[in-house]
Amino acid sequence: MLIKTDDEIDLYIEVKGKGIPCIFLHGGPGYWSKSFSETAGSLLEDHMEMIYMDQRGCGRSSSNTKNYSLKRLLKDIDTVRLKLNIDECYLMGHSFGGILAVNYAYYFSQYTKGLILSNVTLNxxxxxxxxxxxxxxxxxxxxxxxxxxxxxxxxxxxxxxxxxxxxxxxxxYKNIKNKTIIDEIDKELMPHPYFQQYILSEEEYFKDFTLLTKEIKKPALILSGLYDDAIGPEHHLSFNFREGINCVLDSGHHPFIETPGEFAQAIIQFCEMKN
Structure with a gap:
């Protein structure tokens, strides 16, 4: 389905599963949500209402804009929440998506139940x-x-x-053969390079967002990979969440591909513990 923003951008959304709502925020910057929804996402849908969102200018969302500021991307997330009549939800971020998830939890804490951060960079x-x-x-x-x-x-x-x-x-990847799984899913991906170029050239995205973590009062599950050299296997040690739980998996940057069972089980247990 498409959700239209107040500046006439169509955001691509898929809603699957049942339970507590969880908005998934993909990485890249400039990637899409399909590779997650078609792998470990399906393992979570019996426990959570998964909302897969392609960020503006990414994947199946429209790209007829040059407004990719952090404030605008956070407003998009809240637009999705409002259009789906969600009072409170989890934010699940992967890689670059962690910056969006943590900032949303900081500025929109009243609508945030908790954070699930998979291999995220906050710096x-x-x-x-x-x-x-x-x-x-x-x-x-x-x-x-x-x-x-x-x-x-x-x-x-x-x-x-x-x-x-x-x-x-x-x-x-811990095992480079696992890349073929994502490559098969990504055959239909049409990149919109301006989004990535914008993010990687704007000073506001290069702030040290680890400093925000100590201000967030919501529970956070931090999943990391022993072999994740995309963000650094010890990057998560710089986070200071008040209610943070660390879970290190035997994977690289994509545990939802390399260790999907353990990845999903950690999330399910975290949500059950916090509900």
Missing amino acids: MEASFRHQIKKGSKILDIEQMEVEGNDLMSTFYGIQSELLKRDIYFSLQ
């Missing part, structure tokens, strides 16, 4: 620095100290060389 600068460090080690090159505007240009240089050698996605 994109720290995560890109980790990728540069790990990529330099893989390429066996000297790691340079980078500052300010040099950060992203250095990252893109490392990424380009890793892609050229067909080893970039080893940063995301």
Whole structure:
């Protein structure tokens, strides 16, 4: 289904399952929700009402805008909540989606039941620095100290060389064969590159959002992967939620692909404990 925003953007939404509502916020930035809904998402639908949302300018949502500010993306989430007549819900973020989930919980706490954060970055600068460090080690090159505007240009240089050698996605997967599962689902994905370009060039998205975690009073489940070099396997240790529960899985950046059973069970147990 499509939900229209007050600035005439069509947001693609799928609602499946039964139970407490949970809005899923995908990563990327600039990806979509289909790869999650067709894998571990289906394992959660007997326990939660899963709401899969493609962010504006991403996947099956419309992209006829250049307004991708954090305030606007948070308003989109609340538009979905209102249109679906939800009083309170969980926010589930993956990767970049964690920035949206945590900010929503901070600014819209009255509508937030709790947070489920899977392999999220809450400090994109720290995560890109980790990728540069790990990529330099893989390429066996000297790691340079980078500052300010040099950060992203250095990252893109490392990424380009890793892609050229067909080893970039080893940063995301414990077992690279698991990438074929997502590749099959993503065959229909039509990228809208402006969204990603905007996010990765705007200073507001490079703030250290780990500082917000200590202000959030809602329960939070933090799922991380032992082999997640996309954001850093220890990135979650910088979070300071008042009611945070850590769960480390034997996976890379996509536990819903690599360890779907354990991933889903951790979420189900968390929700049962908090209800």
